[in-house]
Amino acid sequence: MKMIVCVKQVLDPEAPPTKFKIDPNAYNVLMPSDAAPVLSPFDEQAVEAALRIKDANGGTISVISLGANLQRDVVKKPLSMGADELILLEDPAYVDGDSWSTGYALAAAIKKLGQFDLIFCGRQAADSDSGQVGAAIAEILGLTQVTVARKVEVMDGKVRVERVTADGYETIEAALPALITVSNELGEPRYATIKGIIEAKRKEPIVWKPGDIGLDTFKIGAAGSRTRMVKVYQPVHVSKCEMVAGANEEDAGKNLAKKMAEARLL
Amino acid sequence: MENKGVMIFAEVTDGKLSPITRELLGAGRKLANDLGEELSAIIAGSGVVSTAAKIAAGVTDKVYVVDDPLLKDYCTEAYAAVVEKVCQIAHPRILLMGHTTIGSDLAPRAAFRMGTAAKTDCIALDIDDMNKQLLVTKPIFGGNALAVFTMETFPQVATIRVKSMTTQAVESTGKGEIIEVALGLDPAAVKTTVLQKVVAENEGVKLEDASVIITGGRGMGGPEGFKQLEELAKLLKGAVGASRPACDNGWVKDIMQIGLTGKIVSPDVYIAVAVSGTTQHLAGCSGARNIIAINKDPDANIFTEARFGVVGDWKKVLPGFEAEVKKLMGK
Numbered sequence: 001m002k003m004i005v006c007v008k009q010v011l012d013p014e015a016p017p018t019k020f021k022i023d024p025n026a027y028n029v030l031m032p033s034d035a036a037p038v039l040s041p042f043d044e045q046a047v048e049a050a051l052r053i054k055d056a057n058g059g060t061i062s063v064i065s066l067g068a069n070l071q072r073d074v075v076k077k078p079l080s081m082g083a084d085e086l087i088l089l090e091d092p093a094y095v096d097g098d099s100w101s102t103g104y105a106l107a108a109a110i111k112k113l114g115q116f117d118l119i120f121c122g123r124q125a126a127d128s129d130s131g132q133v134g135a136a137i138a139e140i141l142g143l144t145q146v147t148v149a150r151k152v153e154v155m156d157g158k159v160r161v162e163r164v165t166a167d168g169y170e171t172i173e174a175a176l177p178a179l180i181t182v183s184n185e186l187g188e189p190r191y192a193t194i195k196g197i198i199e200a201k202r203k204e205p206i207v208w209k210p211g212d213i214g215l216d217t218f219k220i221g222a223a224g225s226r227t228r229m230v231k232v233y234q235p236v237h238v239s240k241c242e243m244v245a246g247a248n249e250e251d252a253g254k255n256l257a258k259k260m261a262e263a264r265l266l
Numbered sequence: 267m268e269n270k271g272v273m274i275f276a277e278v279t280d281g282k283l284s285p286i287t288r289e290l291l292g293a294g295r296k297l298a299n300d301l302g303e304e305l306s307a308i309i310a311g312s313g314v315v316s317t318a319a320k321i322a323a324g325v326t327d328k329v330y331v332v333d334d335p336l337l338k339d340y341c342t343e344a345y346a347a348v349v350e351k352v353c354q355i356a357h358p359r360i361l362l363m364g365h366t367t368i369g370s371d372l373a374p375r376a377a378f379r380m381g382t383a384a385k386t387d388c389i390a391l392d393i394d395d396m397n398k399q400l401l402v403t404k405p406i407f408g409g410n411a412l413a414v415f416t417m418e419t420f421p422q423v424a425t426i427r428v429k430s431m432t433t434q435a436v437e438s439t440g441k442g443e444i445i446e447v448a449l450g451l452d453p454a455a456v457k458t459t460v461l462q463k464v465v466a467e468n469e470g471v472k473l474e475d476a477s478v479i480i481t482g483g484r485g486m487g488g489p490e491g492f493k494q495l496e497e498l499a500k501l502l503k504g505a506v507g508a509s510r511p512a513c514d515n516g517w518v519k520d521i522m523q524i525g526l527t528g529k530i531v532s533p534d535v536y537i538a539v540a541v542s543g544t545t546q547h548l549a550g551c552s553g554a555r556n557i558i559a560i561n562k563d564p565d566a567n568i569f570t571e572a573r574f575g576v577v578g579d580w581k582k583v584l585p586g587f588e589a590e591v592k593k594l595m596g597k
C-alpha cells in the first residue's frame with residue numbers, strides 16, 4: 001500500500017476561547033494567539049488511519065503539509081508516529097488560499113510523488129472548519145472520495161470505510177485508489193515512540209517550492225482562490241448568567257430546581 | 267449564459283422533505299425575493315421522489331427531478347453528476363444544500379466539478395445590494411470568529427448549518443413546474459457500494475427533537491455518571507447528550523455527541539453538566555433557549571452562555587436537584 005496523508009499546522013483549537021483574538025483593524029488577518037501551533041487534530045487521526053493499514057497490510061506513508069513557518073517539531077509528528085517521509089509545500093505563495101487553491105497545490109505534489117493507493121485527509125481543519133480540501137484533491141485527481149470515516153480497512157484490493165452518519169454509520173466499499181477523510185470516531189492517534197522521535201529528528205523534510213511541482217503562483221494561495229473573505233469578527237457574548245447558590249452544593253441543586261420552576265423551565 | 271435564480275438541493279427521508287430542506291426552502295425563498303429571481307429545487311433518488319417533488323413544487327417555481335436506480339443510496343459520484351447535470355440546464359446563481367451527512371460531502375465535490383467553489387456550514391445568508399453577490403457568514407476557528415465570504419465563481423454554493431435558519435411557513439403557490447431530468451450516467455463511473463447502514467439510535471426522545479437535553483462532559487468521569495443523567499432525563503422527558511471527550515472515551519455512544527462535528531440541537535432547556543463550554547461544543551447547543559450549567563470551575567466558559575448556573579461538584583449538586591424536581595412534580 002502506498003499511502004499519502006495531508007496534514008495542516010493550526011493554532012491550538014483547544015486553547016481557551018478567551019485567548020483567541022483577532023486584530024479588528026487588520027480586516028481579514030487573524031492574529032496568532034500565544035498558544036503554540038499543533039497539527040489539526042483530525043489530521044493526526046488521518047495519520048493514525050494510515051498507520052493502522054500499514055500495520056495490517058504493510059506499505060509506506062508519505063505526509064504532505066502546506067503552509068508557511070511550519071514548525072518542524074509540529075509537522076514532524078507523523079514521522080515520529082511511524083510515517084516514512086515528509087514533504088513540505090512551504091512558501092509564502094502557497095498560503096492564504098481557499099480549499100480550492102490549497103487542494104490544487106496538494107494535488108500537484110501528489111502527482112509528483114507518483115503512484116499511490118490511498119490518500120487521507122482530516123475531515124476538516126480546526127481553523128477554517130471548511131472540510132473541502134479532500135474533495136478538491138479527489139476532483140482534480142479523479143478519485144473516489146469517502147468522507148468522515150470512523151474505520152478504514154483494506155481487503156481484497158478494495159478499501160472498506162465506515163462513514164459516520166447522523167444516526168450511526170454506513171459501510172462503504174470503494175475501489176482503489178481513493179481519498180478518505182477521517183473523523184475523531186476513528187479513535188485516539190497513537191503516541192510517538194522514543195525510536196520514532198529519534199528517527200524523526202534525523203529525517204529531513206523535502207521542501208517543494210511551487211516551481212518544483214510545476215505550479216504557477218497565480219493559481220495557488222490567495223491568488224488562486226475562488227472565494228474571498230470580506231469581513232471577520234469575534235462574536236460578543238454578554239453573560240447574563242444568574243448564579244444559584246445554597247447552604248451547600250446539594251442545597252444549591254435544590255435551589256436551581258426552584259429557580260427553573262419559577263422560570264417555567266420544568 | 268448568465269447565472270440566475272436560487273436553487274436548493276432537497277433531501278428526502280421516508281418520502282418526505284427532511285427538516286433541513288424546509289429550512290433551505292425558507293432561506294432560498296428569501297434570497298430569491300431579494301434578487302427578484304426564481305427559486306428552484308433539485309430532488310434526486312430512486313423511485314421515491316414523486317410525492318416529495320409534488321410538495322416541493324408547491325413552494326418553488328421549478329423542481330428538477332432526477333430519478334435513477336444509481337441514486338438509491340447516496341454516493342458522491344452519482345449525486346455530483348446530478349448536480350452538474352441540473353445546473354447545466356438551469357444555470358442557477360446560488361445553490362444551497364444542508365450541512366448534513368450528504369450535503370457536506372456533496373457540495374464541495376459538485377462545486378469543484380463545475381469549476382466553482384463552496385462555503386460550508388454557513389449560519390447566515392445575504393445578498394450584497396451592490397452586485398447581487400451572495401454573502402455567507404460562517405463560523406471559523408470552531409466558532410471563535412465569524413467570517414463573511416463571497417464566491418467569485420458561479421453557481422455560488424453554500425451548505426447551511428442545521429437549525430440555523432428559521433423554518434418559515436413557506437407559502438404554497440402550487441404553481442411550480444416539475445421537470446424530469448435523465449441522469450444518463452454510466453454505472454461504471456460509480457466505484458463505491460454501500461454494504462450496510464447501521465442505525466445506532468437511542469431509545470426514547472431523539473436528541474434533535476428533544477425539548478429538554480441533559481448533556482454530560484469530561485467531568486462526568488465515566489459511564490456511571492451518565493446513568494444518573496439518564497434517570498434525570500427520564501424524569502424531565504428529555505434526552506441525554508454528551509461532549510466529544512465523553513464519546514471519545516467510550517462512556518456513551520458516538521451519536522450522542524453535541525457540537526460542531528456532532529449534532530446541532532435547539533431544545534428549550536439544555537442542562538450542561540461538567541462541560542467546560544468550548545466554542546466547538548457551543549456550536550451545537552447555542553440555539554437552546556435556556557442553557558443551565560453545573561460546573562465546579564466558576565470560570566468555565568459555559569457560564570457565559572448560561573441563564574442559570576451552579577458552581578459545584580455534580581455528584582453533590584445533582585441529587586439535590588433531582589430530589590427537588592421530583593418534589594415540584596409531585597412525584
Ligand SMILES: Cc1cc2nc3c(=O)[nH]c(=O)nc-3n(C[C@H](O)[C@H](O)[C@H](O)COP(=O)(O)OP(=O)(O)OC[C@H]3O[C@@H](n4cnc5c(N)ncnc54)[C@H](O)[C@@H]3O)c2cc1C
Binds near residue numbers: 124526
Ligand atoms: C475541529 C474540532 C471539532 C470539535 N467538535 C466538537 C464537538 O462537536 N463537540 C464537542 O463537545 N467537542 C468538540 N471538539 C472538542 C472540544 O474542543 C473540546 O475538547 C470539548 O468540547 C471539551 O469537552 P468537555 O467540556 O466535556 O471537557 P473539558 O473541556 O475537559 O471540560 C470538563 C469540565 O468539567 C468540569 N468538571 C470536572 N469535574 C467536575 C465535577 N465533579 N463536577 C462539576 N464539574 C466538573 C471542569 O471544570 C471542566 O469545565 C472539537 C474540537 C475540534 C478541534
